[in-house]
Amino acid sequence: MSRLPLSELYERLYARFGPQGWWPGQGRFEIIVGAILTQNTNWGNVEKAIANLKSAGVLSPNALFALEPQRLGELIRPAGYFNIKAQRLRHVLQWLFERFDGDVDRPGELSTYALREALLAVKGIGPETADSICLYAYDKPVFVVDAYTARIFGRHGMIWPQAGYEEIREYVESNLPRDVQMYNEFHALLVRLGKEYCKPKPLCSGCPLEELPREL
DNA sequence: GACCAGGCACATC
DNA sequence: GATGTGCATGGT
Numbered sequence: 452m453s454r455l456p457l458s459e460l461y462e463r464l465y466a467r468f469g470p471q472g473w474w475p476g477q478g479r480f481e482i483i484v485g486a487i488l489t490q491n492t493n494w495g496n497v498e499k500a501i502a503n504l505k506s507a508g509v510l511s512p513n514a515l516f517a518l519e520p521q522r523l524g525e526l527i528r529p530a531g532y533f534n535i536k537a538q539r540l541r542h543v544l545q546w547l548f549e550r551f552d553g554d555v556d557r558p559g560e561l562s563t564y565a566l567r568e569a570l571l572a573v574k575g576i577g578p579e580t581a582d583s584i585c586l587y588a589y590d591k592p593v594f595v596v597d598a599y600t601a602r603i604f605g606r607h608g609m610i611w612p613q614a615g616y617e618e619i620r621e622y623v624e625s626n627l628p629r630d631v632q633m634y635n636e637f638h639a640l641l642v643r644l645g646k647e648y649c650k651p652k653p654l655c656s657g658c659p660l661e662e663l664p665r666e667l
Numbered sequence: 668g669a670c671c672a673g674g675c676a677c678a679t680c
Numbered sequence: 681g682a683t684g685t686g687c688a689t690g691g692t
Contacts, residue, residue, distance in 0.1 A: 491673085494672085496690055529690075531672090531690080532675095532687050532688055534688085574675090595673085597673045639673095652670085
């Protein structure tokens with residue numbers, strides 16, 4: 452495995468691409484909705500779905516919870532998997548209302564660990580979605596692993612090929628300062644790098660990381 | 668037309 | 681515990 456310090460990788464990516472300004476949406480509730488809609492889905496499609504929700508005036512916990520499930524599906528249709536995602540949004544809303552009286556700020560009072568566990572218990576919220584919500588909606592110091600992260604780290608020999616989500620998350624969290632802003636930028640920078648240079652095909656053309664030493 | 672995109676739950680072995 | 685499959689739209 453490479454001994455390239457993660458902090459150096461972070462600094463190089465930041466120097467190359469600059470601040471990414473994530474999350475690309477505003478407000479806690481919009482971030483939560485976006486985190487579910489973007490599951491295995493291009494962000495451009497998510498933007499269309501969110502625009503539909505805004506136009507319909509239902510991008511709030513109360514309005515969205517009052518919506519007929521079928522109507523919700525129609526509005527988020529551009530984001531794909533619209534039936535299952537409509538259900539997942541309902542599950543989050545049920546959680547929000549049953550446990551926090553529909554107040555989207557109150558989950559933030561939980562500890563990082565408690566919030567993460569509570570989110571993971573909601574049907575339709577897996578590790579990446581839970582961590583995205585923790586980090587980007589509630590400023591909790593949790594690193595978000597995604598498909599790009601695994602692919603980039605894997606191709607550069609930084610993790611075992613069969614490493615799972617938790618393994619990769621702990622690898623990052625134990626090798627970087629526990630810093631919300633750094634986790635925020637690092638994840639966004641990895642997505643940026645992945646979109647531009649680390650696609651399934653072609654493999655790594657012009658990747659900026661090639662300038663980095665493989666072994667220090 | 669094939670492939671891909673900021674996953675997840677569930678079935679099966 | 682690992683692996684396979686359904687879920688769906690829109691861009692390249």
